[in-house]
Amino acid sequence: MNIRRAFSVTKRIVRGLRNDRRTVGLMFIAPIIAMCVFGLAFSGDVEDVHVVVVNQDEGAQAPGYPITVSIAEKIISNFDKDVLKVDYVDDVDEGVRRVEDGGAYGVIVFPEHFTSDIFSKIQNPTLPGGTTIQVRLDKSNVNVANAVAQAVSDAMLKTIEEQGFEVPISVDAEDAIYGKGAKFMDFFVPGIMAFVVFMLTTLLTLISFVGERTSGNLERLQATPLRESEIVIGYAIAFSIIGMLQTVVLLTIGVLAFNIMIVGNIFLAFLVIALLAIVSLSLGILLSSLAKREAQAIQFFPIIVLPTFLLAGIFWPVEAIPSWLRPLSYAIPPSYAVDATRSVMLRGWGIGGIWVDIVALFGFAVAFLGLAMWSLRRGRA
């Protein structure tokens, strides 16, 4: 392993790009277009969101009826079971902790006197104050957070209708645990960042490497003292730098044009993106050994783009993907990068919160780099 020779490979790639405006355009314009188009146009249905319910409602006797009822129970039973997967805990702190650990997307709290307050208000509408369901959400995933808030107020409205009373019950979802004030773009940018870096790096390396093979350059390189490991490392340096530059461009536009929020350490996000770029370029090199011509390489595009697009948690969380498909989400590297960049940028998590993602990406990187080197050496058999 000679790092100077690896650098020569890196330099070659960067120099080549200077004279290849089309590719540079693809690298930097495509992500911007993707971000704007999807960001403005997309919003999807969310299902299977884990939430924690803290039901402290003691219930009360309805005026004129001797039985104790709990309006909270009725609202909970009206939750849309497709959207909310409910767990119950006894106290609020424990529920909040569950969300902080990433085990749930929100805590729904019904206060002690929920039902009795409602009944008092029915009898005497002039009483001050309202009856409030507290919903504390993790808004790092805005789609999901909105879906939870929506599901809670839908259940509340349905209950009011069933019971036939007119009482203002409000749902207070202002106090977010993570991502207070987050908008769709805040949630979307980290996801699309990981997605475009993964997609473009894989595809560009794939095409560039098919070119190395068909042009005879790879053979000429392999007849010099340059080792396969140095070729792969040279590519890794070039493409992790490009990946980070793409990230800078996206974040700049995100901040300037969409005013996105970044609460965490942005350098941690860069690290994640660089790791993802290394995984992607190794995958590109691996796939290049399966393609004889550039036209064949293009046939891999849907295989790379579609699963990532649908399964990596860019638009809806991995937990909201049907359970039989979920193993696929965990098998594709971008899922970990999407989760990690979002946790860093919106939840402000440090390395302690995303170490699982980092370890997974690192594992993918080492394995794929090794496989890429192996696939190059195998050419000599």
Add this chain to the structure above:
Amino acid sequence: MKNGHAIETKNLTKKFGAFTALDSLNLKIENGAIHGLLGPNGAGKTTAIKILCGLLKPSGGEAHIFGNKVPDRSILPQIGYMPQETALYTELSVHHNLSLYGELYGMSRSAIAQREQELLQFIALEKWRNEPVSNLSGGMKHRVSLACSMIHEPKLLFLDEPTVGVDPELRASFWEYFDKLKATGITIVLTTHYMDEAQHCDKIGLLRQGRLIAGARRRRLRA
């Protein structure tokens, strides 16, 4: 180094699945001359050169370069390889293509600059130094490709069909280059399927279906 033999192969065999590309090839190539491997397409010329350059592993038999059994990374700095394809980074300038290969052979910047100057003069492309290779004509690309394989002053140069697709005028000048190179003591091994080119070689080997069917020493004819 075995008494003057640049290359020696013993029963060198290469199979790709059921196809035998090289069938017990026995070659002896002396130092300091132009050797032509002649034969139709599919005769195993390219396969032989790739094995000698360490790009393919033999399925049987063995090959030695300067007495070292291939593949052996330690001999790579002594050999130069010009593939059949142009094998240049067309988006890079002539200069950057040459310096890339210079760097890969561990040459210093000044050594690369000096050698590049010599080579550009040699292939008469000094004016094109900073031009992207994509702007060059086919013949010019061929000359740059030749220069790339010689940047590190190899002792043994493999040229795989260097004159295919080259117009007669350029072919003539290529042979002038090869003669000049030979004068510097380099051993050249080239493949061709033009019978008339064989007359330029000091020695030729005729390959057919992976076997050496004839070897001959030619008296060189000069125009």
